[in-house]
Amino acid sequence: MTNKQTILIAGATGNIGRAATVALAKRGAQVVMLGRSADKLKAKVGQVGAELSEAQIEVQDKDIDILVIDFSNMNSVSLAAEEAMKRFTKINGLILSVGALIQNGPNILPSGHEVMFATNVMGPFLFTELLLKRLEESDGLVVHVIAPFDKEIDWNDLESIRNHKPMLAFNRTKVFNRMISGESARRYIGKFSSIAFDPAYVIDKTDPELKERWPSGFAGFFWRIMTILFAKSPAIAGEPIANLMLSHRDRSEINGALFKLDKRVEKPDKAMNDEVLGKRLWEKLVLLTGLTTE
Numbered sequence: 001m002t003n004k005q006t007i008l009i010a011g012a013t014g015n016i017g018r019a020a021t022v023a024l025a026k027r028g029a030q031v032v033m034l035g036r037s038a039d040k041l042k043a044k045v046g047q048v049g050a051e052l053s054e055a056q057i058e059v060q061d062k063d064i065d066i067l068v069i070d071f072s073n074m075n076s077v078s079l080a081a082e083e084a085m086k087r088f089t090k091i092n093g094l095i096l097s098v099g100a101l102i103q104n105g106p107n108i109l110p111s112g113h114e115v116m117f118a119t120n121v122m123g124p125f126l127f128t129e130l131l132l133k134r135l136e137e138s139d140g141l142v143v144h145v146i147a148p149f150d151k152e153i154d155w156n157d158l159e160s161i162r163n164h165k166p167m168l169a170f171n172r173t174k175v176f177n178r179m180i181s182g183e184s185a186r187r188y189i190g191k192f193s194s195i196a197f198d199p200a201y202v203i204d205k206t207d208p209e210l211k212e213r214w215p216s217g218f219a220g221f222f223w224r225i226m227t228i229l230f231a232k233s234p235a236i237a238g239e240p241i242a243n244l245m246l247s248h249r250d251r252s253e254i255n256g257a258l259f260k261l262d263k264r265v266e267k268p269d270k271a272m273n274d275e276v277l278g279k280r281l282w283e284k285l286v287l288l289t290g291l292t293t294e
């Protein structure tokens with residue numbers, strides 16, 4: 001039996017998830033990298049392992065584990081949650097750092113859902129709900145990696161399908177992440193804790209795949225310039241995530257809080273604090289993800 005904390009990291013192959021994985025593994029946590037491709041995950045495990053051995057940190061077998069999950073597909077999410085419940089006797093932390101920004105939409109999945117809404121909102125919501133028992137048993141902490149954009153929600157077009165504009169649709173999914181983070185903190189108070197984490201602007205400029213990930217046209221040009229001028233290394237986000245996960249003996253003290261890197265933001269966040277809209281979104285997601293059909 002080990003007392004290492006077991007932390008699941010969704011979006012572990014991306015900038016922030018990978019940085020959080022490294023920072024947590026360096027501090028001795030058992031990390032589970034979540035992603036949709038087993039091959040990509042295995043390659044990233046190799047990279048993380050190499051980084052740790054460079055820093056002369058020894059890791060045991062299974063200290064860096066993987067779990068395959070496609071957050072856009074609710075069947076995959078349910079199967080992965082079932083597997084996690086079987087494999088992990090405790091889940092002390094869950095980092096939700098999944099992000100799909102897809103151009104030229106709306107891209108409607110066979111399930112009928114828009115891909116960004118399904119991946120960024122429905123999948124992480126369903127996964128967390130299916131892990132409730134384990135999170136409660138382990139005094140768990142869920143870290144919602146958010147962005148601070150404010151966009152008005154169209155409750156008649158929650159998935160932003162009509163008059164679809166990719167950036168608007170994406171930014172709305174980020175507003176939903178903040179609403180869910182706040183609602184989860186209220187709903188599960190005393191059971192497990194939820195916080196929102198704003199990572200500032202970070203990009204791994206050494207990523208060989210970076211070129212292929214830029215949007216085309218002017219947007220791509222704009223983001224390239226922004227990255228050169230302003231983006232910092234993902235480690236500046238990974239380190240505070242690891243601190244938040246591992247340094248708080250009483251996690252209830254930070255339940256419902258918003259952090260920008262290592263600073264707690266005292267100004268209340270509108271999307272996180274709106275109890276009426278948080279509840280409304282929650283109830284919609286319960287139906288959309290099939291948690292209940294009533």
Ligand SMILES: NC(=O)c1ccc[n+]([C@@H]2O[C@H](COP(=O)([O-])OP(=O)(O)OC[C@H]3O[C@@H](n4cnc5c(N)ncnc54)[C@H](OP(=O)(O)O)[C@@H]3O)[C@@H](O)[C@H]2O)c1
Binds near residue numbers: 146
């Ligand atoms: N980077 C920033 O400056 C910044 C700032 C504010 C907020 N954020 C938010 O932080 C989160 C992570 O950002 P990031 O920069 O780390 O993004 P990223 O590098 O693009 O990583 C996104 C992650 O999501 C995963 N993903 C995408 N679709 C998936 C699916 N269907 N199933 C499972 N995993 C899927 C990707 O996996 P694959 O490797 O398989 O594609 C990748 O691991 C996003 O939600 C973003 O909005 C980022």
